[in-house]
Amino acid sequence: MTMIVTRRTFLAGSAAATGALALGRPGRAFAADPLRVAFVYIGPIGDHGYTYAHDVGRKAMEAHFGDKVKVTYVENVPEGPDCERVIRQLATSGNQLIFSTSFGFMEATIKVANQFPKIKFEHATGFKRTPNLAIYNARFYEGRAVLGDIAGRMSKSGVAGYVASFPIPEVVMGINAFTLAAQKHNPNFKTKVIWVNTWYDPGKESDAAKALIDKGADILSQHTDSAAPLQVAESRGVYAFGQATDMTPYAPKAHLTAVVDQWANYYIDRVQKVMDGTWTSSDIWWGFKEGLVGLAPFNASMPADVKAAADKLKADISSGAVHPFTGPIRNQKGDIVYAAGQKATDEEMLKMNWYVAGVES
């Protein structure tokens, strides 16, 4: 829907805001009114990475419901003292469902959720839940395992380069899943990691990509937001994987595929549940199976058997036949962490702060 703010809605909005403040509870929506949904983003929607992907999901949800929803969002909200005010502002201005999309918003979201028990909150990638605060996350490691599978088959040097942002469990888990899958084909496969200490600095990401190729990597993966590493791969004639969205236009030859964040299904599902009155505080961690994680189309230059194997692995992970973290798994020191056949639990993966053998960081 278009955003034409008429005087009427404007007055209604501010009345709801002041009313909520005076009574300490959210403005009431009438049945005929659209459901008001809000998003809090950590980055700019123009980052073409993490926030961009959430915004694609937001747009799809908005398109799906049309006039039945009224959606707003706030970009570039810094983690720290400001996010609580933004989330609270969204709550007082009459939004009934609020998605806060970054881990660092966790404590602030909880505080506001406790103050507004009638409003529904959703926090991405966190681990604390309350009766009106649900948490959601995507099993990106499933996608990264498929990338590892492709890397293991495509790499000649047996060395992959990994441009990494910060050593949080999400990133560590991804590096490990990637490496383990590649080692299925080449037991000596190595993943060299360079930390850039930023989610988003095209220049630094490209420098790191160059250094990794100089260190012998002939295939690159990344856990940062920009397409800069792909451009480097393209110009240096090595393969690479995109991040969060299909980044093929940046590197038509080098881009094999990408783990695509597909939040749309979840957003549509949750909004529908609020409309139906069936929303409950849940804790989901969806992957391939539920369509939250996807893969960009394979590069035409990929051999058919590699494509077929990647599709099969995706299907097997989807069906539960394959778990990317199945033992034997050794850590960097060579100690067995998971015995043969043993699978990592969700909690163990969510806390992961150690690297598997073959990761050089």
Next chain:
Amino acid sequence: MPFKMEPRQEVSRTVVYATPVLAVLLTVISGYFLFLCLGLSPATTLYHFLISPTLTFYGWSELCVKAGPLVLIATGLAIGFRANVWNIGAEGQLTFGAIGAGGIALAFWNESGLWILPLMCLAGILGGMIYGAIPALLKTRFGVSEILTSLMLTYVSTLGLGILVYGPWRDPQGFNFPQTRMFTDSSLLPLILDGTRMHVGILVTLAISLAAWILMTRTIAGFQVKVVGEAPAAARFAGFSRNRTIWMSFLVSGAGAGLAGTFEAAGPVGQLVPHLTPGYGFTAIIVAFLGRLHPIGIIVAGFLMAISYNGGEIAQVEDRLPQAATGVFQGMLLFYLLACDFLSRYRLRRISARREVTPS
């Protein structure tokens, strides 16, 4: 040119108060067209941007939360800026202050007592001072420009905080995410009013502003700083040491920034996280100059900045104003405020043929 500008002999009070009003008026006119171009309803958006943040009591409490650290840091910085000492690394000193205070909070996590908060403040002030002492030392000992060192050290401090919260200070129950435990009640600043985020740090900031005002206007030390900045030769003649001024400027501004970092960690945030501030240390530089380096002016400027930030958020929430546009609007507001300052110091006068020959 039919007009010329000449300095006002004496600055009239009316003009001093009228110029910011004129600046806001110009911003409103420009903003109107900006928002119109973006396909928004300009009047509504302007209302949300400039008026909404001040409409409710809660809104004012949030303005205090936002302006507090800006005012505290700017008050400290102003002392150095008056003496032409360029500390642009308040952000780093803030971070180190927060590290000091956070260290105490975590070390005595299991304890409770009224002594913990004062100790945290002390550690925060010390942290900021120590980090401010590095540029001061390099400047006085080796002549290294403080612009470079204080700026570069800011990046180092953020990474240093990262080492701690990604490493040893990580919350053991926090799924290995980069944040410390939440501070306990003994290490959190008491709230002035329940239901808001206004904490006692804001009262302390206000007290410091008043103290700075008295210091600058009524004491020898304040006079000394001013003279060193405005007339270095005269200052040397009077026996005021340049090095001592540099040290004092950095220690005072470091202490202010460090205390601000303490208040953020023990106030609205309640723990240490990798990105503790949204750039308060840099924004405070604008606040200092916008407030004409005067403690009371800084309070006004701090609130004005806070309105532009909080109002920008409201306009994004209510009108889906792109975040980029809030930056443009904020930039314009600052431009007009800075430009209109000119009118309080100069006036336009029509030049007649007669006047041109009169010696001025």
Next chain:
Amino acid sequence: MIDESIVHISSAVISASTPLLFAATGELIVERSGVLNLGVEGMMLMGAVTGFATTVTTGSPVLGILAAAAAGAALSLVFAVLTLTLMANQVATGLALTIFGIGISALLGSGFVGQPVPALPKLDIPVLSTLPVIGPVLFGQDGLVYLSVVMTAGSAWFLKRTHTGMKLRAIGESAQSAHSLGLPVIRMRYLATLYGGAAAGLGGAFLSLSYTPMWMEGMTSGRGWIALALVVFGSWRPWRVLAGAYLFGGVTILQLHAQGVVHLPAQVFSMLPYLATIAVLTAISAGPWRGRLTAPADLGKPFRPPV
């Protein structure tokens, strides 16, 4: 193989250093005239988005580069009017310019996110570029890299050897005396500020057209601030600014290569470029150039010709 690594690493250093060098040589001229414009980050972003958008729209990188310089200069004109004509405080105006520039570049560029653009072609200098190692490193870069070095050399020559350059320095040292000697203080400061803006715009264009040929919001990621620090590092002399830019760029690249070889927390590596810059400047200041590293005496001080 080793030769090839040297070529790659050197080229990476050049890429990392060039945007800093553009912005810093420009700001150097500005500061030499006695003006302190802290809005470099905003002007770079303006150049980056304009250069990118123009190249995508017209298909001509040359037009893109020219437009980037013009856009940087246009933004600096706002600064010049405010600080030189209306005598607003330079530090505050520069910071406001950064806020404004970040916002306006994001607004203008919102339609260009996710679009690719071909990287600037390498301009191989005949014969020389075929030399082993040195050839591709020194003579096989794109045009902007050469331009950045030419601008550095030009600045050095301009400041030291030309009459106008000497006037500019005189104005930066004491606007009052320069004015009484009949020098056009305000006009020259205007021109210097515009040049600085154009150079920052070129630095931005290098980012969005050569270094990482794309547009993303805030893609300069603080490089404008580093450029400001490098002017100080170079003690307001062009060749030393170039040395500083390459030192910073060099350490930035080398710390990436050290990762995985030396085992330290990742953040320590990222600190190295900043610490190295401080350490080197301290060593220089304590050593042979002690006391000769002073800023232009009138830097940041407003000047209005007496009426």
